[in-house]
Each structure stands twice: as C-alpha cells, then as structure tokens.
Amino acid sequence: MSHPRLRLIGAAVTGLALAGTMAACGSGGGSSSSSAGGSSSYTFWDPYPQFDGTSDWVKLVESCGKSAGVSVKRTGFDTSDLTSKTLLAAQQGKAPDLIVIDNPVISTLADAGVLTTTDDLGLDTSSFAENLTAAGVLDGKTYGVPIGANTLALYYNADLLQKAGVDPASVKDWDSLNAALAQLKGKGSKGITFSGIGTEEGSFQFLPWFWGSGANLKDLSSSDAVSAVNLWVDWLKKGYAPNSVINNTQTTAWQEFSAGDVGFVENGTWQMGNAQKLPFKWGVISIPAKAGGAAPAPTGGEFVAAPVQKDNGRYKATEKIVSCLTDPANLLTTDTTLSYIAPIESVQQQQVANDAALQPWVTAVGDAKGRTSDNLGTNYPIISEQMWDAFQKAMTGSASAEAAMKAAQDAAAAKVK
Amino acid sequence: MLATAPALRDETTVSSRRARVARRSYRGLFAWLYLLPVLTYLVVFYAYPLYRNAELSLRDYTVRSFVSGDAPFIGFDNFRTMLDDPTFVPAVVHTTVFTFVSIGFQYAIGLALAVFFNRSFRLSGTLRALFLVPWLLPLIVSASTWSWMLNSESGVVNSALTAFGMPQINWLTSPTWSLTAVIIANIWIGIPFNLVILYSGLQAIPDDVFEAAALDGASGWRTFRHITLPLLRPVSAITLLLGFVYTLKVFDIIWIMTRGGPSNSSTTMSTWSYELGFGSLLPHFGPAAAVGNMLILVALVFGLVYIRYEKVQASR
Numbered sequence: 034m035s036h037p038r039l040r041l042i043g044a045a046v047t048g049l050a051l052a053g054t055m056a057a058c059g060s061g062g063g064s065s066s067s068s069a070g071g072s073s074s075y076t077f078w079d080p081y082p083q084f085d086g087t088s089d090w091v092k093l094v095e096s097c098g099k100s101a102g103v104s105v106k107r108t109g110f111d112t113s114d115l116t117s118k119t120l121l122a123a124q125q126g127k128a129p130d131l132i133v134i135d136n137p138v139i140s141t142l143a144d145a146g147v148l149t150t151t152d153d154l155g156l157d158t159s160s161f162a163e164n165l166t167a168a169g170v171l172d173g174k175t176y177g178v179p180i181g182a183n184t185l186a187l188y189y190n191a192d193l194l195q196k197a198g199v200d201p202a203s204v205k206d207w208d209s210l211n212a213a214l215a216q217l218k219g220k221g222s223k224g225i226t227f228s229g230i231g232t233e234e235g236s237f238q239f240l241p242w243f244w245g246s247g248a249n250l251k252d253l254s255s256s257d258a259v260s261a262v263n264l265w266v267d268w269l270k271k272g273y274a275p276n277s278v279i280n281n282t283q284t285t286a287w288q289e290f291s292a293g294d295v296g297f298v299e300n301g302t303w304q305m306g307n308a309q310k311l312p313f314k315w316g317v318i319s320i321p322a323k324a325g326g327a328a329p330a331p332t333g334g335e336f337v338a339a340p341v342q343k344d345n346g347r348y349k350a351t352e353k354i355v356s357c358l359t360d361p362a363n364l365l366t367t368d369t370t371l372s373y374i375a376p377i378e379s380v381q382q383q384q385v386a387n388d389a390a391l392q393p394w395v396t397a398v399g400d401a402k403g404r405t406s407d408n409l410g411t412n413y414p415i416i417s418e419q420m421w422d423a424f425q426k427a428m429t430g431s432a433s434a435e436a437a438m439k440a441a442q443d444a445a446a447a448k449v450k
Numbered sequence: 451m452l453a454t455a456p457a458l459r460d461e462t463t464v465s466s467r468r469a470r471v472a473r474r475s476y477r478g479l480f481a482w483l484y485l486l487p488v489l490t491y492l493v494v495f496y497a498y499p500l501y502r503n504a505e506l507s508l509r510d511y512t513v514r515s516f517v518s519g520d521a522p523f524i525g526f527d528n529f530r531t532m533l534d535d536p537t538f539v540p541a542v543v544h545t546t547v548f549t550f551v552s553i554g555f556q557y558a559i560g561l562a563l564a565v566f567f568n569r570s571f572r573l574s575g576t577l578r579a580l581f582l583v584p585w586l587l588p589l590i591v592s593a594s595t596w597s598w599m600l601n602s603e604s605g606v607v608n609s610a611l612t613a614f615g616m617p618q619i620n621w622l623t624s625p626t627w628s629l630t631a632v633i634i635a636n637i638w639i640g641i642p643f644n645l646v647i648l649y650s651g652l653q654a655i656p657d658d659v660f661e662a663a664a665l666d667g668a669s670g671w672r673t674f675r676h677i678t679l680p681l682l683r684p685v686s687a688i689t690l691l692l693g694f695v696y697t698l699k700v701f702d703i704i705w706i707m708t709r710g711g712p713s714n715s716s717t718t719m720s721t722w723s724y725e726l727g728f729g730s731l732l733p734h735f736g737p738a739a740a741v742g743n744m745l746i747l748v749a750l751v752f753g754l755v756y757i758r759y760e761k762v763q764a765s766r
Contacts, residue, residue: 117728123517137731145513223603231711233731276602279623279712292604411513414732425713429625 073103075350076129078119080335081371082109089370093363094354101353116141119340123147128340130351133180136168136403137233139336140410143169143176149339151175154352161359165376168403169336171410177338178359181373183302184401185241185330186393191314193222193296201318206325207245207264214273217296224273226289227299228281229265231425236417237331237404238283238299239265239424241320244402245328250409250416253423254435254442260323262427262434269428279428301333302394303372317393319400329402334373374398412449419445500746506739516735528736532744535737537714537722544629545718548636548704549697555637556693557686560644565674567645568652578649585642593706596635597622600707622708625715632704632716639703640696644689651685652678684763691756695749719745 077094084090091107098105108129110118116138122128128147142148151158158166158178169177189201197220199213214224228238242265243250248258268274275289283300290298293313299320308315319327337358339351357363361380368375368384374394375381381395405413423441426432432440507528515521532538567578584592599606600621608618621631655678663673679686701720704710710717710725717725719741727738 113728116731117733120513120516120733124519141513141732145517147517231709231713232729276620276623277604279620280597280708289603411732414730418730422713425711429623429712429715431625431713431715 075103075105075131075347075354077105077107077131077133077354078115078129079107079109079133080112080115080135081133082111084109089366093358093367097354097357097363098350100357101350103350103354105354119147120145123340126343128342130342130347131337131339131354133335133337134177136179136332136334136336137405137413139169139177139338140171140405141414142338142340143171143174144411147340148176149341149348151178154339154348154355156352156355160379161376162378162399164399164402164406165332165334167406168332169338170406170408172408177336178355179332179376180335180337180359181364181368181371182332182334182376182398182401183373184332184394184397185238185299185301186317186319186397187225187297188290188300188304188308189297189316189318190290190293190295191316193217193220193293193313196220197222197296199296201316204318204321206321207323210321211267211273214268214296215271218271218273223275223289223295225268225297225299226275226281226286226295227278228283228286229278229424229428230280230282231421233414233417233421234282235421235424237333239420240404241299241328241330243420244330245320245322247323250407250413250420252442253416253420253445254439257323259434259438262424262438265424266427266434279425302374302398303333305372305390305394317390319393319397327397327400329400330397331404332398332401334376415448416445503739503742503746506735507737507743509736511735513733516733521736524736528740529744531737532740537717540714541717541719541722541741544716545698545720547629548633548700548718549694551633552636552640552697552700553690553693556640556644557690559637559641560689561648561682561686563641563645564648564652565678567649578645581645582642584639585646589639589702590706592639593635593703596631596638596703597707600631600635623712625712628708628712628716632707635703635707636697636700640693643696644693647685647689647692648682651682651689654685655681687756687759691752694752698749699745 075098077098079090079094081090086092094107095105112135115132115134119128119132119134119142123145134142139148152174156178158175161178162182165179165182166175169175169179187204191201194201194213194217197213197216199216204210204213217224229235239261242261243258246257246261246264248255248261252258265274265278269276269278275295277289278286281289286298287300287304287307289295290300291307291311320330322328337355339348339355342348342351358367359377361375361377361383364375364377364380365383367373368380369387374391375384381398384391385395404417405411409416419441423432423434423437426437427434508523508525509515509521510524510527511521563581567574600608602608602618602620602623605621607621612618619627621627659677659681660673663677668676699720700718701724704716704718704721705724708716710721723738723741723745726734726741
C-alpha cells in the first residue's frame with residue numbers, strides 16, 4: 034500500500050470523526066426530547082440549582098416521571114439564566130418538556146408562543162388560588178400553574194420596638210408606620226430597610242407601597258403613585274431608612290436587619306428559615322396600605338409550565354407529571370422545602386397546622402397580586418423598568434417624585450402595546 | 451511507514467505525469483484537511499457569533515420573533531433607537547471617563563511600582579507577589595469586598611473618613627459618586643497587570659545603559675525620563691492597548707457594585723448592553739446587540755491604531 038493512500042485514509046477517518054463530532058454538537062444541545070424514538074425521556078428545567086440528585090425535590094421529580102411511565106432528565110439553572118436558555122432552546126426547536134420558572138416570565142414566554150395552554154395540556158387548574166394563577170393568564174388563556182408562592186411582609190425586631198415603645202400591632206396604615214419609624218429614630222436606631230435597587234427586585238419591593246397607595250400600574254403619574262414614591266423619599270430624607278437602600282438587594286437588606294439595629298425590614302417568605310437564626314425576638318406584620326388594612330403585595334414564586342412540543346403525543350405524560358408535582362401531598366413537601374406558601378387552600382391549612390408562624394404569610398399570599406395580572410402581561414416589564422428608574426431618581430434626589438413619575442409614565446406609554 | 455519509504459521513491463520515479471498531477475491535488479486536499487480543525491474553530495467560535503450579533507442588531511427581534519426566527523430586517527433602526535435613547539450620551543461619557551481615568555492611574559501606579567521593584571532589595575520578591583493579589587482574586591470576591599467597604603452606613607471607608615472628621619460619602623448610592631467608586635475599584639484591580647508587564651519590560655533593558663547614565667552623572671529623574679521611558683515605549687504601547695480593550699468591556703465590577711445605578715449614573719456601554727438584553731423580564735435583543743457591536747467597533751479601531759503604530763516603529 035502506498036504512502037499517500039495511507040494518509041488519505043487517515044485524513045478521511047479524521048474528517049469523518051470531525052463531522053461526527055459536529056453532527057453530535059448540532060443535534061445534542063443537552064436536550065434528549067428530540068432524540069429519535071426516545072419519547073420516554075422527558076427534559077425538565079428548574080431554577081433550583083441548589084438541589085442535587087439526593088434532594089427531596091429531585092427525587093420527587095424523578096418519581097413523578099416514573100409514575101407517568103417516562104424517565105425525567107432534570108437540570109437546575111440559575112434563575113436569571115433560565116428565561117434566555119428557554120427562549121434559545123425554543124428557537125432551536127429543542128424546548129424542554131417541562132419548566133419551572135419565575136411567575137412574571139410566564140406571560141413573556143406565552144407571548145413568544147413558547148408555552149402550551151393548560152387546556153391543550155388537559156390540566157385542571159380549578160383547585161389553585163385564583164389570585165396566584167392570574168399571573169399565568171394571558172388573554173383569557175392559562176399557561177401554567179403555580180408550584181408555590183411567596184410574597185412580602187414586614188419583619189420587625191421585637192426587642193428594638195419594645196425599647197422604642199412601639200407596639201407592632203399599632204402599625205395599621207402609613208401614618209402609624211411613620212410614627213413608629215420616628216420613635217425608632219428617636220432612640221438612635223434606623224427605622225426600616227428594604228431593597229430600592231434599580232432592577233426588577235426593586236420594583237418588586239416598591240409594589241406593595243405603590244398598590245397600597247391605591248395607584249394602578251397603568252398610570253405611574255397619578256397622585257397616589259407619586260405619594261408612594263414620596264413615602265420612600267421621605268424615609269431617606271428623615272433618616273428613617275439607611276442610604277444603602279438605594280443599592281440594597283433583598284439579601285443585603287436582610288443582612289442589615291440581622292445586624293440588629295433596624296426596626297423593620299421589608300422581606301419575603303423565603304427568609305423564614307433565616308429568621309429562626311436571628312439573635313433577637315422578631316415578628317411579622319403585613320405591609321400596611323396608605324388608608325389602612327393590608328396592602329396587596331406582589332406574588333413571587335414559580336410556575337410549572339409545558340413548552341410547546343412538535344409531537345402532541347408527549348403532552349399526555351407531561352400533564353401526568355404536572356398533576357403529580359402539584360398533588361396536595363407532594364406540594365406540602367415541596368413548599369416546605371422551598372419555604373413557600375402552597376397555591377392550594379387545603380395545603381395552606383395543613384402548612385399552618387404544622388407551623389402556626391406561617392399564618393401571617395398565608396394571609397399575605399391571599400391578599401397578594403401577580404405583577405403581570407390585570408392582563409398587563411408583557412407590558413409589565415416595560416412599566417416596571419420605568420418605575421424603578423423613577424424611584425431611583427427620586428431617592429437620589431436627581432429629580433422630584435412628581436417629575437420622575439411623570440417622565441416614567443410618558444416613556445412607558447410610548448412603549449407599551 | 452519508514453519501511454515503505456524506499457518503495458515509494460521507486461514508484462515516484464516510474465510514475466506517469468498523470469499520477470503526479472493526482473498527487474499534487476491530493477496534497478492540496480491534505481493541506482485543507484489539516485487546516486480544517488482550525489478553520490472550524492474560527493468559524494464556530496468567532497465568525498458565526500460575530501455574524502449572529504450583527505444580524506441581531508439589524509433585525510427587529512421580539513421574544514416572539516426570536517423564537518419563530520422570522521424577525522423582519524430593519525436596517526439600522528436598532529442603532530437609531532440606541533442613539534435616541536436618553537441613556538446613550540451618559541453611557542458614552544461614563545465609558546470614556548471610566549476607561550481613560552482607569553488606564554491613566556493603572557499605568558502610572560503600575561510603572562512607579564515596576565521601577566521601585568526593579569532595584570532588587572530584600573523581600574522585594576515577596577512584596578511584589580503581594581501586589582499580585584488583586585489579580586488572583588475572583589472578580590466577584592473583589593467587587594463584593596469593595597461594595598462592602600464603600601457601604602454608606604457600615605463601610606470601613608466611611609468609618610475612616612468620619613474618624614478624620616470628614617463627612618460621610620454615599621459612594622454607591624449617590625449619582626455623583628458611584629462612577630468614582632467603581633473607577634477606584636477598577637484601578638486597584640488593574641494595577642498588577644500593568645506592574646507585571648512593565649516590570650518584565652524593565653528587566654529587558656540592559657543594565658549597562660543605566661550604568662552609563664550614572665557615570666555621566668544623570669539624576670534619577672533624568673534617567674527615568676530619558677532612558678527608562680523611551681526604552682519602555684513598545685512595552686508601554688502594548689500594555690496600554692491591552693488595558694484599553696480590557697477596561698472598555700469591564701462589566702462584572704460595575705454590575706456587582708452598582709448595577710450601573712443609581713439611575714444610570716455608573717452605566718457604561720457594556721452594562722447598558724447587558725441591561726438591555728438580560729436586565730429586565732423582557733429582553734430587548736436588537737438594541738442590546740447594537741450597543742455590543744458599537745463596543746466591538748471601538749475596540750477594533752484602537753487595535754488598528756496599535757498595528758499602525760507598530761508598523762511605523764518597525765520602519766524607523
């Protein structure tokens with residue numbers, strides 16, 4: 034055999050191998066849903082990278098797959114990555130069979146045509162609390178079901194409040210809250226801390242005050258809306274809140290509160306576990322509305338949804354898996370693990386029976402409201418972006434609350450559909 | 451293989467013209483086959499992403515059309531949106547200030563330290579190693595540490611300022627200071643890079659030049675001004691260029707420390723691009739890609755300036 038021919042064979046083998054690698058790259062992409070004949074393998078994406086194969090959550094996902102007669106390949110992503118990953122996968126026709134995703138993203142994905150409706154899936158949503166499923170409703174169609182909910186309330190430092198002579202039960206509206214903050218400041222401590230950062234997280238924290246003032250997201254420049262911004266601005270001006278709130282995430286706000294020198298912190302259900310470790314006595318009250326009563330807080334927490342598949346036949350097992358995950362007994366385990374409030378009333382009652390401290394949170398979740406509700410859908414992100422920019426401008430003093438909210442409303446109105 | 455070599459030579463001597471032609475085209479084919487891996491690499495990891503980014507910036511992508519892939523071609527509308535955005539001018543100004551002030555200080559301090567360490571003394575190796583720490587730390591660690599140190603209420607910097615009777619500064623939460631705060635952190639992170647490259651540049655300058663200068667009675671400053679600096683020029687040029695490209699696209703420090711805020715007061719082109727693409731619940735892919743492409747173009751222009759400078763130097 035001659036030398037060149039040997040080389041040719043070698044090169045051909047190399048070329049084939051290379052082509053094989055590229056083909057593998059082209060069709061693999063981490064999704065097994067498209068593998069030929071492999072319809073018994075289902076892909077499942079969630080935003081809980083903290084859980085590995087040994088956790089209750091992953092075991093539940095796998096056992097739900099097994100009872101639906103399929104094997105589930107589960108991957109945990111960072112929450113902020115999941116939206117773009119899902120969009121990208123859908124673009125390439127390789128969307129996972131199931132995703133668990135942050136509730137305000139549902140309407141964005143639904144608008145992109147990525148998700149199936151619960152009707153197409155054949156899923157019964159009647160047992161879920163309506164104010165929670167509302168975040169997944171777009172133009173009358175439901176695109177997923179909540180797996181658990183969380184929301185915001187005010188944690189207070191009972192020792193500090195006692196020292197300042199503040200009775201937490203007296204905080205019923207904005208005036209009584211301001212009075213309590215003034216008393217705390219008089220004793221040399223900070224009144225309240227929160228997250229007023231210029232991201233979605235800041236908007237999430239602002240909404241209870243915004244909605245509690247009676248304002249509506251469709252009009253950011255109303256006098257009620259401006260009064261909510263001024264509430265925050267005044268806290269800063271009067272020294273009730275530390276200046277760091279402008280840059281605080283909810284985690285850093287919690288750290289400030291844990292240090293023991295702040296009376297109140299606006300934070301979420303998910304801090305319940307950390308609250309047990311606080312070195313002082315603490316309690317929870319709902320966020321007061323301007324005129325009194327509990328303000329509607331935004332709902333947090335994830336939805337389970339089913340991205341559109343080319344093969345309709347896959348939905349049957351998908352529906353079984355979703356039903357299994359949201360089965361009352363399983364929800365109780367899942368929501369206890371995640372420190373969430375269940376989206377189904379009967380499970381909520383069980384949660385309170387197990388841990389009475391959850392009662393204020395169950396009430397708060399009952400009063401809560403989805404950010405994308407009121408059929409705002411994909412207009413919500415546009416409005417939210419303008420809103421956080423406005424309260425940041427007002428808090429840093431680069432514009433008055435009126436001017437900032439007026440500009441925000443004009444910019445939002447020009448962009449919404 | 452070796453054993454077949456003589457046979458091969460025999461074969462060659464008797465082979466016909468046709469076989470030679472065939473072999474030559476084999477050779478051409480082999481050349482391409484050997485090039486294939488690197489070509490594939492270049493196409494997959496460089497050409498295609500650049501092409502996609504250009505395409506993203508020229509089409510009207512919404513989440514819906516991103517998925518269905520039928521985004522209409524809109525020419526330079528995304529660039530127009532970018533130019534009309536009220537964030538554009540501040541972002542350009544911040545990027546320029548951030549880049550040039552950072553590089554200026556990094557280079558000056560890096561050079562001063564390099565000259566200092568060039569005279570070996572006891573423990574100079576240990577000290578030099580210590581100066582490398584900012585470079586070795588993961589950016590998330592250094593940026594978080596800086597944001598903790600610069601915290602308005604509980605940061606050590608403000609405690610130090612008040613201890614000396616100076617007023618407290620809202621480093622990260624006031625629009626007038628946030629850019630300064632991220633620049634300070636970035637300078638600290640960039641010094642080691644300048645120090646290392648300039649130090650090795652100094653080591654390459656022969657000692658006898660300095661000896662000659664000393665014999666002629668040149669002062670320290672004059673030696674530096676007329677010998678060190680000119681001999682260091684090529685190294686300085688590459689340090690400054692690399693520094694420029696790195697600093698232009700700095701994202702993590704700013705994002706971790708201020709998220710480009712408050713109210714865009716520390717937004718640069720790179721944080722703005724990220725914010726447009728991934729910062730809200732609704733991605734604006736088109737304008738985000740347009741901003742990203744602008745950055746690539748600016749970096750490219752400076753790269754070309756550097757190549758031109760090299761050519762001029764070489765022809766001298």
